[in-house]
Amino acid sequence: MHLEPSMKQAVIRRTVRKFAEKRLAPAAIEMDRTGRFPWDIAKEMAGLQYFGLEIPAQYGGAGLDTISYAIVIEEISRVNAAMGLCVAVHNGVSASPVYVFGTEKQRELFLVPMAAGKKIGTFCLTEPNAGSDASSLETNAIREGNEYILNGNKVFVTNGGISGINLIFAGIQTGEKGKKFSVCIVESEREGLEKGPTEELMGMRGNPVCPIALHDCRIPLENLLGGEGEGLKIALTTLNGGRIGIAAQALGIAQGSFDVSIKYAKERNQFGRSISEFGAIKDFLADIATRIEAARLLIYRASDMKDKGLNHVRESAMAKVYASEVAVAAARMGVQIHGGYGYTKAYPIERFYRDAKVCEIYEGTSEVQRMVIAKSLLNE
Amino acid sequence: MNIVVFIKQVPDVPNIRIDEQRMTIIREGVESIINPLDCVALQAALELREREGGRITVLSMGPPQSEEALREALAAGADKAILLTDSAFAGADTLATSHVLARAVSKLRPFPDLLLCGMQTIDSDTGHVGPQIAEELDLPQVCGVNEIHVDGDLLVLKRLSEGFLDTIRAPLPALLTVSKELCPVSDLSLGAVEAAFTQKDIIRWAAHDLGLHPDEVGLAGSATHVRKLRQPAARTGGRIVTGSPQSIVDALIRKLESMSILDEED
Numbered sequence: 001m002h003l004e005p006s007m008k009q010a011v012i013r014r015t016v017r018k019f020a021e022k023r024l025a026p027a028a029i030e031m032d033r034t035g036r037f038p039w040d041i042a043k044e045m046a047g048l049q050y051f052g053l054e055i056p057a058q059y060g061g062a063g064l065d066t067i068s069y070a071i072v073i074e075e076i077s078r079v080n081a082a083m084g085l086c087v088a089v090h091n092g093v094s095a096s097p098v099y100v101f102g103t104e105k106q107r108e109l110f111l112v113p114m115a116a117g118k119k120i121g122t123f124c125l126t127e128p129n130a131g132s133d134a135s136s137l138e139t140n141a142i143r144e145g146n147e148y149i150l151n152g153n154k155v156f157v158t159n160g161g162i163s164g165i166n167l168i169f170a171g172i173q174t175g176e177k178g179k180k181f182s183v184c185i186v187e188s189e190r191e192g193l194e195k196g197p198t199e200e201l202m203g204m205r206g207n208p209v210c211p212i213a214l215h216d217c218r219i220p221l222e223n224l225l226g227g228e229g230e231g232l233k234i235a236l237t238t239l240n241g242g243r244i245g246i247a248a249q250a251l252g253i254a255q256g257s258f259d260v261s262i263k264y265a266k267e268r269n270q271f272g273r274s275i276s277e278f279g280a281i282k283d284f285l286a287d288i289a290t291r292i293e294a295a296r297l298l299i300y301r302a303s304d305m306k307d308k309g310l311n312h313v314r315e316s317a318m319a320k321v322y323a324s325e326v327a328v329a330a331a332r333m334g335v336q337i338h339g340g341y342g343y344t345k346a347y348p349i350e351r352f353y354r355d356a357k358v359c360e361i362y363e364g365t366s367e368v369q370r371m372v373i374a375k376s377l378l379n380e
Numbered sequence: 381m382n383i384v385v386f387i388k389q390v391p392d393v394p395n396i397r398i399d400e401q402r403m404t405i406i407r408e409g410v411e412s413i414i415n416p417l418d419c420v421a422l423q424a425a426l427e428l429r430e431r432e433g434g435r436i437t438v439l440s441m442g443p444p445q446s447e448e449a450l451r452e453a454l455a456a457g458a459d460k461a462i463l464l465t466d467s468a469f470a471g472a473d474t475l476a477t478s479h480v481l482a483r484a485v486s487k488l489r490p491f492p493d494l495l496l497c498g499m500q501t502i503d504s505d506t507g508h509v510g511p512q513i514a515e516e517l518d519l520p521q522v523c524g525v526n527e528i529h530v531d532g533d534l535l536v537l538k539r540l541s542e543g544f545l546d547t548i549r550a551p552l553p554a555l556l557t558v559s560k561e562l563c564p565v566s567d568l569s570l571g572a573v574e575a576a577f578t579q580k581d582i583i584r585w586a587a588h589d590l591g592l593h594p595d596e597v598g599l600a601g602s603a604t605h606v607r608k609l610r611q612p613a614a615r616t617g618g619r620i621v622t623g624s625p626q627s628i629v630d631a632l633i634r635k636l637e638s639m640s641i642l643d644e645e646d
Contacts, residue, residue, distance in 0.1 A: 006577075007445075007447065007448045007451065007577065008451070008573065008574070008577035008578075010411070010448065011448060011451065011452050011455070011568075011573050011576075011577075012570065012573055014411070014413065015455075015567070015568045015570065015573055016570075018567070019567050044567075047569070048567055048568070048569045048570060049569050049570045049571045050570065052571075053570065057571055057574075057575070061571065062569070062570035062571035062573075062574050063571060063574050063575075063578075064570060064574055068570075068574070072570065
């Protein structure tokens with residue numbers, strides 16, 4: 001058992017950290033304030049293959065293993081969680097299923113521009129009446145000649161405002177009542193696809209999350225990903241991997257919170273000495289650092305199992321639920337260490353606190369993760 | 381133009397810590413990086429290759445874990461990486477290090493047109509190795525360059541020295557040490573890092589591959605020996621003297637006299 005990152009993974013971490021501190025950390029404040037997505041930085045990242053992390057080199061990707069992928073997401077999120085979210089969702093739940101389930105033609109047509117960062121991807125499952133309960137999806141598709149006609153509403157689409165390629169989960173109508181849950185690849189420029197206004201979010205404000213509506217949106221049959229009725233399989237497989245990305249993102253937020261908080265604790269003097277000499281602060285730091293390390297090991301374990309082709313449903317869910325709760329705890333303790341200054345925008349910790357919360361909600365709430373974990377335990 | 385770039389793996393700490401007992405730098409728990417000025421040298425080599433063609437070979441002498449630095453150089457775009465590693469090389473001073481590096485260069489076919497390295501390292505900071513390699517190979521050397529142009533068989537170089545901008549012409553082959561003003565270092569692409577670890581090879585040469593006797597390398601081959609190594613005292617903040625010019629001068633003179641820097645009779 002090797003619990004140390006490999007030489008390659010160490011270089012990956014150093015490479016990403018250097019870029020993230022130079023380019024993404026300064027941009028985080030502006031992204032949070034204005035909600036604007038920094039296309040200039042995204043283009044630089046595209047050139048460095050951040051939009052094709054696990055995609056093989058033959059399609060223009062970096063071909064990284066999953067632990068390296070998690071390290072990349074962690075390091076981006078450590079300074080800029082909104083960009084970490086963009087990269088995690090694009091790679092983990094949009095480009096990845098196009099690679100895994102796509103035909104060679106679909107890979108050429110959709111995956112190559114995604115890996116090159118020319119088209120940013122989304123994963124559109126959630127609807128106004130279907131979130132955790134994916135079985136009550138209302139978006140439907142009707143086959144007509146060589147086309148499917150899509151109608152429905154998707155909400156809370158991460159990367160929605162900047163996307164070029166959207167994976168739409170829809171029920172393909174078969175006969176009177178029957179529906180085959182499927183995934184359609186819909187380009188943003190298709191007629192009948194309409195993006196709504198960007199949501200005013202509590203955190204992750206640099207990521208343009210918006211609704212996407214489909215009104216008689218026609219796509220060719222070859223835009224169906226996998227076969228008709230394969231939607232559930234694609235969703236579950238994708239979310240298993242996607243959870244590792246969100247867990248890594250939460251880990252990055254936790255580590256970022258810890259790093260700014262320990263720095264502050266060393267610098268801040270009260271009662272004539274550094275507050276880091278006080279027992280309460282030491283307890284906070286020791287507790288956060290321990291939980292961060294535990295989260296990291298859970299993530300690496302799930303990643304390693306994914307790379308070995310082992311069933312990692314439980315491990316991914318454990319990593320996701322634990323890391324996201326550590327992120328919230330680390331940011332909360334971080335604000336406490338900062339005291340009054342932590343409640344101001346003069347320090348990044350308040351942004352970490354707002355950004356952290358959603359990790360417990362999206363890509364399966366903490367409650368859903370616990371259901372998944374319990375189910376796998378009880379079915380053994 | 382075939383270029384050799386010398387790189388050294390150094391600890392990534394702004395303030396190096398020293399083990400005074402063992403008289404070594406503490407490397408445990410510290411991440412290692414390529415010496416930043418060596419990255420500038422490599423970047424300059426990449427830009428020269430872009431304009432002039434040719435191949436880039438990176439050379440490093442160090443323990444087996446220096447492989448990481450060489451792979452990083454391959455990710456940046458070097459064509460070939462050679463690690464000079466042998467337990468006999470341990471404890472080398474700058475002369476013994478230069479001897480091994482120079483011998484490795486003389487083994488290369490064709491002999492390189494240009495040899496580049498950073499003008500100093502962030503750990504030992506001597507600036508000796510580049511010049512010593514040039515001496516041993518009997519090559520012209522220019523240190524601390526911040527601009528490189530190639531004009532046929534001639535290099536046209538610029539460097540800042542003591543407030544002057546020198547323009548120097550040098551014939552090829554030559555050895556240059558570079559300053560940080562030469563060029564900004566590009567970010568690595570993640571796919572290039574992946575490929576550097578999964579698709580490229582590192583060549584390893586030990587003392588016998590270079591035809592070197594154990595007596596001429598490492599501690600045995602060193603001309604200098606460290607007698608004592610200590611951490612310099614941390615700098616304390618200065619004191620700002622304010623007031624009228626005359627009172628400031630008086631205060632300064634009193635202070636300098638009290639420190640016996642100025643003689644009271646003067």
